[in-house]
Amino acid sequence: MEALSLREKVVLLxxxxxxxxxxxxxxxxxxxxxxxxxxxxxxxxxxLASELNQEGPCAHAAAxxxxxxxxxxxxxxxxxxxxxxxxxxxxxxxxxxxxFERLTxxxxxxxxxxxxxxxxxxxxxxxxxxxxxxxxxxxxxxTIASREPAPPRGTAYxxxxxxLRYFADGLFxxxxxxxxxxxxxxxxxxxxPMVPESLNYDRSTLIRPESVANAVLxxxxxxxxxxITEIHLRPQPxxxxxxxxxxxxxx
Numbered sequence: 001m002e003a004l005s006l007r008e009k010v011v012l013l014x015x016x017x018x019x020x021x022x023x024x025x026x027x028x029x030x031x032x033x034x035x036x037x038x039x040x041x042x043x044x045x046x047x048l049a050s051e052l053n054q055e056g057p058c059a060h061a062a063a064x065x066x067x068x069x070x071x072x073x074x075x076x077x078x079x080x081x082x083x084x085x086x087x088x089x090x091x092x093x094x095x096x097x098x099x100f101e102r103l104t105x106x107x108x109x110x111x112x113x114x115x116x117x118x119x120x121x122x123x124x125x126x127x128x129x130x131x132x133x134x135x136x137x138x139x140x141x142x143t144i145a146s147r148e149p150a151p152p153r154g155t156a157y158x159x160x161x162x163x164l165r166y167f168a169d170g171l172f173x174x175x176x177x178x179x180x181x182x183x184x185x186x187x188x189x190x191x192x193p194m195v196p197e198s199l200n201y202d203r204s205t206l207i208r209p210e211s212v213a214n215a216v217l218x219x220x221x222x223x224x225x226x227x228i229t230e231i232h233l234r235p236q237p238x239x240x241x242x243x244x245x246x247x248x249x250x251x
Contacts, residue, residue: 005031006028006033007032008034010082010084010086011087012036012085012088012089013028013036014063014065014091014122015039023213026213027213029052029057029058030055034082036061037058040063059081065113065118075125088122088130089141090139091141093157094115095107099153099155103156108156115164116163116164119167123171131178136180137219138168138180140164140165140185142165146158147165147186168183169229183227183229184229185215186232188233190207190208191206191208191209201239201240202239202241212233
């Protein structure tokens with residue numbers, strides 16, 4: 001992976017200030033990419049850009065993807081920064097995890113918007129720019145749960161994530177002849193705030209965000225003859241809970 005060079009590649013990254021997004025942003029810049037980072041928190045984005053600009057080009061724009069028109073504006077800003085766009089890495093996501101009967105309609109709709117339809121809007125706006133490149137990439141950071149029997153309390157989040165996975169599959173079949181790869185990254189539980197301490201997992205058995213970032217780099221490393229359509233990430237040690245008294249809440 002150290003031989004990979006993304007020099008001269010402009011990448012729009014959403015969810016850049018989250019645990020996984022932050023690791024991806026750092027990895028992209030370390031390998032030479034010019035990164036246009038997006039998230040909701042302007043202060044955290046500015047701090048990230050200040051850090052990354054010590055190593056390579058990074059610009060940023062705060063965007064609430066739940067707001068109408070925000071995805072379209074974000075792509076326009078990213079493409080205008082360097083005059084082109086080579087890759088779109090979709091890492092923004094999240095939802096309230098609770099039983100369906102406790103979710104309000106607005107909460108369910110917001111989960112679908114953030115995890116599915118906002119990403120579709122970002123792709124739609126990005127495609128005209130990506131099609132101008134001889135080689136381009138769309139990478140969707142999803143979840144392994146989108147390929148497994150659904151657990152309880154994830155109806156809103158997983159409905160959207162399953163939709164995003166099928167969208168990526170279908171999109172690739174439509175645009176593959178235009179030189180655009182579409183990859184879904186499907187990690188298991190990752191050591192980020194989305195897995196709260198209250199679940200009492202032994203954090204050493206969770207996937208590291210840096211490992212997800214490496215998978216994104218791998219997706220961007222393929223030549224013109226192949227698309228890496230899906231990458232599954234499983235923790236090497238079996239997931240386990242912390243022993244009682246080892247810290248954290250009850251399982």
